Amino acid sequence: MFSKILIANRGEIACRVMRTARKLGVHTVAVYSDADAKSLHVEMADEAVHIGPSPVGESYLRGDKIVAAALATGAQAIHPGYGFLSENPDFVDQVVAAGLVFIGPSAASIRAMGLKDAAKRLMEKAGVPVVPGYHGEAQEIVLLASKAREIGYPVLIKARAGGGGKGMRRVEHPDEFSEALSSARREAKAAFGDDRVLVEKYVDKPRHIEVQVFGDNFGNAVHLYERDCSAQRRHQKVIEEAPAPGMTPALRKAMTEAAVKAAKAIDYSGAGTIEFIVDASQGLKADRFWFMEMNTRLQVEHPVTEMVTGTDLVEWQLRVASGEKLPKTQSEITLSGHAFEARIYAEDAAKGFLPATGTLHHLKFPDTAPQEAQMRVETGVRAGDAISPFYDPMIAKLVVHSKDRAMALGALRDALTRTEVAGSTVNTAFLAALAADADFAAGDVDTALIGRHQQALTAIPAPGDETIAAAALAATDAGAPGPAADPWSVLSGYAHFHTLARRIRLRHGEENILARVSVRPDGRFQVALEAPHDAVNTHDLRTMPHAARWPGHVTVFEGAVGYTFTVPDPLARADEAGAAAGSLRAPMPGLVKLVRAAAGDAVIKGQPLLILEAMKMEHTIAAPHDGVIAEIAAEGAQVSDGTVLVRFVEEQDASAAASR
Ligand code: ADP
Ligand code: ADP
Ligand code: MG
Numbered sequence: 001m002f003s004k005i006l007i008a009n010r011g012e013i014a015c016r017v018m019r020t021a022r023k024l025g026v027h028t029v030a031v032y033s034d035a036d037a038k039s040l041h042v043e044m045a046d047e048a049v050h051i052g053p054s055p056v057g058e059s060y061l062r063g064d065k066i067v068a069a070a071l072a073t074g075a076q077a078i079h080p081g082y083g084f085l086s087e088n089p090d091f092v093d094q095v096v097a098a099g100l101v102f103i104g105p106s107a108a109s110i111r112a113m114g115l116k117d118a119a120k121r122l123m124e125k126a127g128v129p130v131v132p133g134y135h136g137e138a139q140e141i142v143l144l145a146s147k148a149r150e151i152g153y154p155v156l157i158k159a160r161a162g163g164g165g166k167g168m169r170r171v172e173h174p175d176e177f178s179e180a181l182s183s184a185r186r187e188a189k190a191a192f193g194d195d196r197v198l199v200e201k202y203v204d205k206p207r208h209i210e211v212q213v214f215g216d217n218f219g220n221a222v223h224l225y226e227r228d229c230s231a232q233r234r235h236q237k238v239i240e241e242a243p244a245p246g247m248t249p250a251l252r253k254a255m256t257e258a259a260v261k262a263a264k265a266i267d268y269s270g271a272g273t274i275e276f277i278v279d280a281s282q283g284l285k286a287d288r289f290w291f292m293e294m295n296t297r298l299q300v301e302h303p304v305t306e307m308v309t310g311t312d313l314v315e316w317q318l319r320v321a322s323g324e325k326l327p328k329t330q331s332e333i334t335l336s337g338h339a340f341e342a343r344i345y346a347e348d349a350a351k352g353f354l355p356a357t358g359t360l361h362h363l364k365f366p367d368t369a370p371q372e373a374q375m376r377v378e379t380g381v382r383a384g385d386a387i388s389p390f391y392d393p394m395i396a397k398l399v400v401h402s403k404d405r406a407m408a409l410g411a412l413r414d415a416l417t418r419t420e421v422a423g424s425t426v427n428t429a430f431l432a433a434l435a436a437d438a439d440f441a442a443g444d445v446d447t448a449l450i451g452r453h454q455q456a457l458t459a460i461p462a463p464g465d466e467t468i469a470a471a472a473l474a475a476t477d478a479g480a481p482g483p484a485a486d487p488w489s490v491l492s493g494y495a496h497f498h499t500l501a502r503r504i505r506l507r508h509g510e511e512n513i514l515a516r517v518s519v520r521p522d523g524r525f526q527v528a529l530e531a532p533h534d535a536v537n538t539h540d541l542r543t544m545p546h547a548a549r550w551p552g553h554v555t556v557f558e559g560a561v562g563y564t565f566t567v568p569d570p571l572a573r574a575d576e577a578g579a580a581a582g583s584l585r586a587p588m589p590g591l592v593k594l595v596r597a598a599a600g601d602a603v604i605k606g607q608p609l610l611i612l613e614a615m616k617m618e619h620t621i622a623a624p625h626d627g628v629i630a631e632i633a634a635e636g637a638q639v640s641d642g643t644v645l646v647r648f649v650e651e652q653d654a655s656a657a658a659s660r
Pocket of ligand 1: 082083084163164165191192236237295298299300301392
């Protein structure tokens with residue numbers, strides 16, 4: 001076993017790898033960028049090396065700096081985590097050339113699977129079923145369009161270098177092909193520096209089922225059963241589980257055999273995942289699954305496999321990389337119970353799952369597992385840490401295991417309702433709604449499920465009066481920075497003498513709220529809501545609400561929903577409303593990629609005005625209403641959250657302009 005390793009990653013996965021290293025008595029070296037100087041993975045490591053500024057291109061993707069850090073600290077091996085350099089064969093070459101061990105497969109294995117088109121050609125030869133489609137070299141638009149017609153719509157355009165669901169467009173109709181192709185190419189170019197694509201048949205009622213494989217340097221390869229990752233938004237997984245619901249012995253046998261065959265075809269060593277797409281339109285059939293791609297690394301969702309097989313896959317990685325044989329033979333690997341993983345992201349489910357940023361002013365995970373279940377919380381952040389626009393916005397993974405699917409799902413719901421995050425928009429309410437969805441609970445999952453039920457899954461009911469009253473009470477001490485509000489100490493000191501009251505103003509969305517909070521001589525709180533309703537209604541609160549106060553805001557937690565209210569600073573001028581009315585602001589920090597309208601243009605509601613590239617994805621910003629553009633952001637501009645992208649001519653001016 002190694003005595004010291006370097007972890008070339010950040011966030012939860014860096015922390016996850018360090019936990020196992022510590023268990024095995026292996027010393028750890030962290031690397032970090034400017035933005036991560038005070039982050040959890042740096043704190044957890046035995047040593048840490050600064051490798052550059054915050055952008056990934058200047059830090060976590062700088063293989064040269066990472067290798068230099070390993071040599072300088074005397075680390076013998078490098079664990080790449082996932083993302084970043086984990087599937088970069090040139091980096092593996094660099095590591096090996098420096099006399100170090102890469103904890104993962106050989107550069108040759110990664111190269112064989114690195115590009116989706118070449119991987120599919122290779123798998124075809126190895127006798128593994130692949131998704132029907134075009135995965136050739138030629139890239140002329142007419143050729144691709146004619147291939148798409150041959151394959152039959154709907155088709156899926158995929159970046160051959162793709163990952164993380166980027167550079168992928170589903171196309172329903174030939175008329176949309178060329179627009180979708182340009183957009184996929186642009187996104188692929190920005191994210192991977194490679195704009196070549198393949199075109200695949202879009203599989204009917206698709207289920208994403210993948211098989212965990214593991215190989216060693218002695219020619220052994222095993223599988224650790226399957227995971228179902230069909231719950232996806234933007235082609236990206238949000239809840240994963242093992243085993244796959246409704247899996248049949250025949251399909252499991254066919255898939256796991258194909259997966260091991262794929263691993264052996266490339267002399268695979270280390271942890272890997274073979275992703276299959278399954279046509280579930282007629283149930284799970286052993287001849288209706290196809291190879292999509294191989295991820296030659298540890299997967300985000302590996303913990304569900306660890307839970308149902310009782311293994312530590314990072315321990316296996318370290319053992320195999322240090323020259324040991326696989327810890328278990330195929331027959332020693334067994335399945336037990338059911339596990340789920342839910343990915344908690346800083347993102348706005350109601351706005352099409354737009355990634356969000358912010359400071360996690362309040363962060364609380366359940367500290368005990370629900371009854372008869374095991375739970376793991378995998379995170380790389382603490383309360384007070386920021387979700388920056390530089391990196392993936394995942395905050396944590398909640399992993400639960402119980403004896404059957406229903407109990408594990410119950411445990412997941414329970415864990416989600418006991419999770420509290422404030423300071424950034426998060427997807428906990430969406431995850432809880434998905435975990436409670438009738439089809440999902442029945443195991444009737446496919447990759448379109450979230451899209452079909454999107455409205456119901458992302459709709460958050462307006463806060464009730466009880467919630468508003470709770471917010472008013474929690475906000476009583478708002479405005480003053482510091483620890484959570486304690487209205488008791490603020491008000492109750494005077495309560496011996498008479499009822500004391502304070503008026504509180506709050507905002508929730510567009511709604512202005514006025515509340516009168518009083519503490520009565522018996523110590524109970526009373527909140528009278530004076531607005532937005534005409535009639536005052538009064539609520540008695542006996543216990544303090546589950547709430548977090550943070551600068552200028554208060555968040556009340558109800559189940560998995562966090563209702564955030566703005567607490568206006570009475571000293572600040574109320575100038576926001578006016579400025580926002582005639583303008584369109586950036587929903588997140590990003591780069592203005594393409595501008596399709598100019599000042600003076602009359603545009604109609606829904607017309608795309610510009611494309612904002614943020615978190616390596618393209619977001620189309622469309623006109624919210626008909627109008628005339630007064631001002632529009634410049635192509636290439638780097639904008640921050642809330643920057644005005646488009647300003648419309650005010651209505652009177654517009655009609656004046658029109659009559660001229
Ligand atoms: P998985 O199937 O394990 O979720 P993904 O391909 O979705 O794998 O990506 C794994 C992780 O790597 C995700 O957290 C994703 O955000 C990150 N990732 C994917 N592509 C990139 C990239 N080009 N740069 C940085 N991180 C990436
Ligand atoms: P990435 O490298 O971004 O993970 P994948 O090729 O693994 O790309 O595809 C990501 C997701 O897109 C899959 O999990 C699946 O939901 C969907 N998908 C991919 N190929 C197809 C297909 N041919 N038909 C239907 N859905 C697909
Ligand atoms: Mg994939």
